[in-house]
Amino acid sequence: MGANANDHGRRIGGPRLVALIGPFQSGKSKLFEALLARVGAAREGVAAADLSPEAKAHQMSVEANIGHADYLGDQYTFIDIPGSLEFSHEARYVLPLVDAAVVVCEADPRKVFSLQLVLRELEELKVPHFLFLNKVDSAAFGVREALAMLQPASRTPLLLRQIPIWKNGVAIGFIDLALERAYVYREHAPSEVVAIPAGDAAQEKEERYSMLERLADYDDHLMEELIAEIEPPRDEVFDDLAKELQAGQVVPLFIGSALRGAGVTRLLKALRHEAPGVVQTRARLGVADKGPPLARVLRTIHTTHGGKLSLARVLRGTFVDGQAALSPGGEDKISGFSRLLGGAVSKRSEASEGDTLAFGHLENAATGDSLSGDPRSGAKDAVRSSIAPPAPVHALALKAKDRKDEMKLASAIAKLVDEDPALVYVHDQAMSEIKLLGQGEMHLRVALERLASRFGVAVEALRPAVAYKETIRKSVAVRGRHKKQSGGHGQFGDVALEVAPRPRGSGFAFSERVHGGAVPRQYFSSVEAGCADALAHGPLGFPVVDVEAVLTDGSYHTVDSSDMAFRTAARIGMSEALALGDSVLLEPMLAVTIYTPSEGMSRATGIVSGRRGQILGFGPREGWDGWDRLEAIIPEAEMDNLIVELRSATAGAGFYEARFDHLAEVTGRLAREVVAAHGGRAHTAA
Structure with a gap:
């Protein structure tokens, strides 16, 4: 079949950008390669997807693949977005700029919810998109059953554009409902036009009429033609297909097999004639033409x-x-x-x-x-991205295996974060840790592999430390005294303190009730600083929070007293008070919202309960059919690998959001184990 055979309708000129997106292992990369091979851009293997060492090692897409093609005089850039949720965040920056997207899916009920995540993002961005029902040659469902299965994932009506031709239970070709032509697949070549099989003629008429009825929902003239039983001109049908695709009123569904290169040419033709161009994309983004x-x-x-x-x-x-x-x-x-x-x-x-x-x-x-392109007058156009990367859900603490690489590590991570905004680099001074946060275990594993292979920095990855704190349960009164004489001026400071617990989350407070000038006013700030110094490490070995110290009395020396002497005295007194105050360990608790397909809710609640979590409530996820929302409080110490377990329990679709909520007491054996692991004194409540 010639390159221009069966071409139809008007087309939009200019280079176009098309994203290939869809659930994990649905066949996007195979379709990417098949599209480029069909237009002759895959010579000598240069168009192969997943060329990076990390992609090859893990046999999955870990970054977007980019390819250019010229087809019938038009230029295209195809971007293959990874399907795994750990790497699909690249779509956030790509999808707003594309003219259209091809969503690659398959008739697999386990992947419908992952498909829903993809389609919802496209719908919210108002990106015109096609569905390519892949693996039709090995599908366990008929195309109508597949359509019914996939429709709940899309808020926009799916429009069946092709039906398969079956022979001995195998799809050997398809009938294009818009063209009213039958095609037989040829391995890695354009399909061959054949007569519509007699046994499929009745179904073709029925399915074509259903397609036209759907288009007529948005076209009164077409509706009048159908009511009057007038066959609409083919150009009018294709104009409606293009118009309603671009308006986001329908999602055309094509069928094929990326592995065999089946259905690829018709998909290219649809992109050529029906997908919008940069002018429409510019309008969608609110960018002026001039x-x-x-x-x-x-x-x-x-x-x-x-x-x-x-x-x-x-x-x-x-x-x-x-x-x-x-x-x-x-x-x-x-x-x-x-x-x-x-x-x-x-x-x-x-x-x-x-x-x-x-x-x-x-x-x-x-x-x-x-x-x-105009630094003088274009400053208003040179704006920072308003797109927020996804919140991290997995973290590792990093340590360079060779100390000489510590400076090199910071520079290399900065480049990785520049490439991948979903990576977050944190130098946690309080915990003396360098942490890398991301979208999952595999996301961070690939980042560490790149540190080693591209930047020559080998790191040791550890579980991040939990920011435990401690406080006291009872009030105590103490005296702190610092006296030192070593020739010349000595050091003298003497304070009486009342130390008491405060409500959780209220922090440290200092006040004074000194009468008669027992401690001169100029030393009050030094006493407060000394008390704060003692809070850095409590009797259990952790920072102390939620206590108050009241300076009630003391004494001073006109020559030997100083700011440093009173600061030291206060630190001594405060340390003694903390040791007597019945210390208790506190752990950070996170408010966690889990989003899961409804069928995975029971597994999600089990995961929360198994992590010492407290379930606060659950219900339907607003605006998302078939999804639930679970609210819980989970200790930070139990969050490690939560995203891995949650995705495993929900066919890769579940995810969560978390934020710090409060500190809670830890008692008994668990508290003793934490203190022992930290090297502090095992002084805690039973």
Whole structure:
């Protein structure tokens, strides 16, 4: 079949950006490769997906794959978004900029809720999208059953565009309901046009009429034609398909097999004629048609030899090599453009409207930033991204295996975080830890592998320390005295303190009730500082919180008393008070909201209970059919690997949000074990 055979309708010119997205292991990368192979862009293997060492090692996509293709005179950039929830956050920066998305799915009821997460994001961004029902050649369900299975995942009606042709229980081709033509699959080649099989003619008529009825819901003229039993012209049908796709009124569903390259050409034709272009995308984003050149960064890549690359979509105008570009971080000079195709890079001299190219050496630009091509008048366009990365749900404490690499570690992690905003780097001075936080165990594992392979920094990964605290249960009165004579001026400070517990979360408070100048007023602040010094390490070995100290009396020496002497006396007295105050261990408790498909709620409650969690309540997740929300309080010490267990129990769809809520007492054997592990004194309540 020739390249232009069976072409139809008008098309939108200009380079287009298309995302491939869908649940984990639904076949996105295979479709990515099949699309590029079909247009001849996959020669010599340069278009293969998952080329990074980490992707190969784990046999899964761990970053977006990028490929360019020319098809019938049109230019396309395809971006394959990882399906695992641990890596799918890249979609946050890509999807707003795409002209359309192809959602790759399969007739698998276990993946419907993961599909729902994908479709909801596209719906909220108002991104036109197609469904590609993959693995149709091995499906256990008919296409109508599959449609009924998938529809609950989409708030927008799914529009069946093709039905399979079956032979001996195997899908050997399809009938296109818009074209009213039958096609037989050919392995890794365009399908062959054949006559509609006699046994499928009646079903084709029925399904085509259902498709037209759905389109007529938004087109009164088409509805009138159907009522009058007038066959609508083919161009009118395709115009309606394009219009309603772009308006977000329908989601066309195509079928095929990415592994065999089946159904790929018809998908390319649909993208060519029905997907919008950069003009419509610009309007969706609220970007003016007129103004200086404007682009937005959708991904940052630090290469070994080529330096920093900022993959950006040009929304308006043209950028040229050597031109100044203004980002929120400052002005840079563009050092070339690159067209990425798997592991290959080809240079370009300019980036025109609609292009998605890598801009070289924009050191001040970050993922999500807008770039203006006019530093003088374009400052209003050079804005920081408003897209928030997902909150981290897994953490590791890092320690360089070689102490010489400690400075190198900070620099390498900074580059990883620049590439992946979902990674969070924290230098926790209170816990003396460097922590890396992310979206799951695999997300952080890949980050550590990149530290070793790309930056030569090997690290030891540990479970982060829990920020335990301690407090006292009873009030005590003590006296702290510091006297030292070593020739010349000595040191003298003497304080009487009343130390008592405070309500949980109220912190440390200091006051004084000194009469008759027993302690001069100028030393009050030193006494307060000395009391605070003693709170750094209590009798159990942890920081002390929620206590008050009242200075009630004391004495001083006109020559030997000083700020330091009174500070030391107060620290001595406060330490003695804490030792007598019946210390108790406190652990941080987190308020956790778990979102899970309803069928996974019983497993989620079991997970919470098994982690010393307290369930506060549960109910339907508002606005999400088939989902529940679970509210709980869980100790921070029990949060390790919660996301791993939760996803395992919910077919990869469950997730949670957490925030600090309060400190709670820990008593008995658990408290003794924590104190012993920390090296403190085993002085705690039974």
